[in-house]
Amino acid sequence: METISIINAADHVNEQVKIGVWISNKRSSGKIAFLQLRDGTATFQGVALKNELGETAFAQLTDLAQETSLWVTGTIHADTRSPFGYELAISQFEVVGTSHDYPITPKDHGIDFLLDHRHLWLRSSRPNAIMRIRNEVIRAVYEFFNDRGFIKIDAPILTGSAPEGTTELFKTDYFGQDAYLSQSGQLYGEAGAMAFGKIFTFGPTFRAEKSKTRRHLTELWQLEPEMAWIHQDESLEVQEQLVAYLVQAVIDHCPHELAVLDRDVATLQKYTKLPFPRVSYDDAITLLQANGFDVDWGVDFGSPEETFLAEHFDQPVFVLNYPKAIKAFYMQAHPTRDDVVIAADLLAPEGYGEIIGGSERSTDYDYLKERLLASGQDLQDYEWYLDLRKYGSVPHSGFGMGLERFLAWITLQDHVRETIPFPRMLHRIYP
Ligand code: 4AD
Numbered sequence: 016m017e018t019i020s021i022i023n024a025a026d027h028v029n030e031q032v033k034i035g036v037w038i039s040n041k042r043s044s045g046k047i048a049f050l051q052l053r054d055g056t057a058t059f060q061g062v063a064l065k066n067e068l069g070e071t072a073f074a075q076l077t078d079l080a081q082e083t084s085l086w087v088t089g090t091i092h093a094d095t096r097s098p099f100g101y102e103l104a105i106s107q108f109e110v111v112g113t114s115h116d117y118p119i120t121p122k123d124h125g126i127d128f129l130l131d132h133r134h135l136w137l138r139s140s141r142p143n144a145i146m147r148i149r150n151e152v153i154r155a156v157y158e159f160f161n162d163r164g165f166i167k168i169d170a171p172i173l174t175g176s177a178p179e180g181t182t183e184l185f186k187t188d189y190f191g192q193d194a195y196l197s198q199s200g201q202l203y204g205e206a207g208a209m210a211f212g213k214i215f216t217f218g219p220t221f222r223a224e225k226s227k228t229r230r231h232l233t234e235l236w237q238l239e240p241e242m243a244w245i246h247q248d249e250s251l252e253v254q255e256q257l258v259a260y261l262v263q264a265v266i267d268h269c270p271h272e273l274a275v276l277d278r279d280v281a282t283l284q285k286y287t288k289l290p291f292p293r294v295s296y297d298d299a300i301t302l303l304q305a306n307g308f309d310v311d312w313g314v315d316f317g318s319p320e321e322t323f324l325a326e327h328f329d330q331p332v333f334v335l336n337y338p339k340a341i342k343a344f345y346m347q348a349h350p351t352r353d354d355v356v357i358a359a360d361l362l363a364p365e366g367y368g369e370i371i372g373g374s375e376r377s378t379d380y381d382y383l384k385e386r387l388l389a390s391g392q393d394l395q396d397y398e399w400y401l402d403l404r405k406y407g408s409v410p411h412s413g414f415g416m417g418l419e420r421f422l423a424w425i426t427l428q429d430h431v432r433e434t435i436p437f438p439r440m441l442h443r444i445y446p
Pocket residue numbers: 178179198199200201222224230231232233235237239240369370371372373374413414415416417418419420421431
């Protein structure tokens with residue numbers, strides 16, 4: 016007899032199989048018991064008959080508490096009435112791990128309670144579906160870039176630099192020297208692009224932001240491609256192709272998960288239509304002002320402005336060429352204007368805001384030095400970075416996509432905390 020996973024039930028109809036499961040719910044009348052069996056790959060119904068199991072075994076089975084683990088043996092039947100399509104007629108079982116008073120019951124729990132029990136909450140169907148979609152997106156990211164000649168390089172997590180400004184750093188003592196948890200792999204990615212042409216980094220990055228918004232984590236996974244010989248226009252094309260590719264991968268490979276989350280596939284499908292609209296920062300300000308927003312040229316957009324812009328275009332939208340004063344030191348100066356840089360943010364619709372930030376990078380040694388000094392940084396920490404402009408500097412561009420922001424949008428979660436297995440936020444580092 017074969018040991019199988021529930022997800023493969025369709026391949027074993029009318030066969031005797033063995034499955035390792037947890038009981039997620041159950042109900043029984045005197046003669047028949049219905050158990051929701053979960054093995055991590057899917058959940059389906061097990062049916063046990065008193066007549067067949069015998070009185071003692073049937074009583075033992077119907078007594079088992081939520082999250083008891085057991086081996087079940089039985090026959091898979093096609094069942095058109097169940098949403099999963101198959102069920103198990105249980106003929107035998109063997110308890111492996113008992114469970115008492117499992118804290119997460121089928122009733123409603125508050126979000127703080129659930130986050131305190133995140134180590135158990137991951138077993139529930141919605142978090143499970145979100146983590147499977149996360150896994151699919153990660154898989155598709157590697158596929159997309161490997162198919163296009165990028166190589167992945169791993170940026171360090173302990174660093175001496177602050178690419179995104181000095182106010183949001185987690186500082187640590189590195190054998191008597193100050194070190195920081197990396198805010199972004201980008202600067203190392205630029206060294207990689209000069210060495211390998213096209214690279215991506217993909218790993219945890221850290222922001223000591225005291226923000227308590229639904230878009231902020233202190234530990235987030237960032238995907239950061241960097242491309243030598245590539246100008247911003249071409250980088251925007253890579254960005255929109257990437258987003259469309261990832262959305263399509265989720266549609267193709269996660270239909271069950273999208274159904275669990277009530278995510279409308281037709282809406283998602285819209286986001287695979289390219290190109291995405293582009294609007295300049297200047298025009299975005301005009302548009303916002305015309306629609307009653309109290310914004311002056313020079314401000315950074317908050318969540319209401321970003322929500323409006325993406326809703327207005329009804330698609331993810333690139334906002335181009337932000338004011339220099341509100342963007343990072345490394346961005347390429349505009350060829351004819353002193354007040355903006357060659358940068359773009361991609362804003363997601365449905366209220367999700369910025370999911371990608373990117374730019375062309377300055378190739379000018381003196382300009383970068385001046386910008387670093389102006390932002391209060393110590394040039395010594397950036398000598399290696401400035402070296403990239405001394406030895407065969409070439410035009411290059413890149414971007415960073417926050418995995419959790421992207422996932423919150425695709426899975427329609429109110430808060431990014433739901434899209435990472437163990438979220439780190441202001442006031443939360445447990446569990
Ligand atoms: O816009 P950011 O700060 O850009 C960078 O770090 C660049 N170095 C990227 C690059 O060009 N290589 O961050 C990039 C993305 C944002 O668009 C957002 O999706 C995500 O990272 N992000 C966050 N996600 C969750 N919580 C936070 N606190 C985030 N900060 C940024």
